[in-house]
Amino acid sequence: MNQSISVSLTPSELSPECDLHQACSVIIDVLRATSVMATAGQSGVGRMTTCENVHAAAQLADQTPIRPLLCGERHCKPIDGFDLGNSPAEYTPERVADRDLVLTTTNGTRAIHAAMRSRRLLAASFLNLNATVAAVRSEPHLQIVCAGTNGQISFEDVLLAGAIIDRLDPPALQDSAPSGHLDDSARIAWSAWRQADVNTRPLGQSLAQSLGGRNLIEAGYEADLQRCAQVSTIDGTIERVDPGEAVFEFRRRG
């Protein structure tokens, strides 16, 4: 299949001129927003609505007849008055099953909103890597958007972008093929993933060295790195329900 894959190493690379209307975009925020969404999905959450700021999230929760859980972080910490923070460990079935939630985080939910004009929108983490790859395999134009950390490239997101490309194994990765269908950022991500060599070096170690990982360790969330470094332990995708609305649901595979 002729698949073109582009990677935005930070959301700011998605300028308003960037035409996403035909694209399937995959948003990556390994540490930790998209890992939280996958975990919540696995735990039986209802719908997940993302908001760019704290005020909008709180207002939305107040206006919703059956109050959703208010979730997210600022400076890695839970937000005052919110129900849950941004640690996947918090998203247990006991807490989230059959509940809707509203999520706002520093980088992840912003990246989602930067790509809202995409035809199709998914949120990916290492936790649901295989399910995400299966869901986008036949998309002709794939746009992978790394959330980064406060405007900077973050290694953990680039690694997952590379892992997705590696598993898709597009013809452009073969030496003999023309390289037109993989942009240079996609090639950088793929090389980073190959070099990380997760067969000999645990993925958690690479995450610990990344910008996002170092920030989380400093904030006391080191255990989350191991949680977010588990590969394909969740067999479902996180996908936007309707174009135009930042509402997501977990779709179990099979």
Ligand SMILES: O=C(O)[C@H](CS(=O)(=O)O)OP(=O)(O)O
């Ligand atoms: O708490 C998190 O997981 C991060 C905080 S930051 O990257 O250190 O600012 O937020 P996220 O939006 O999930 O990257």
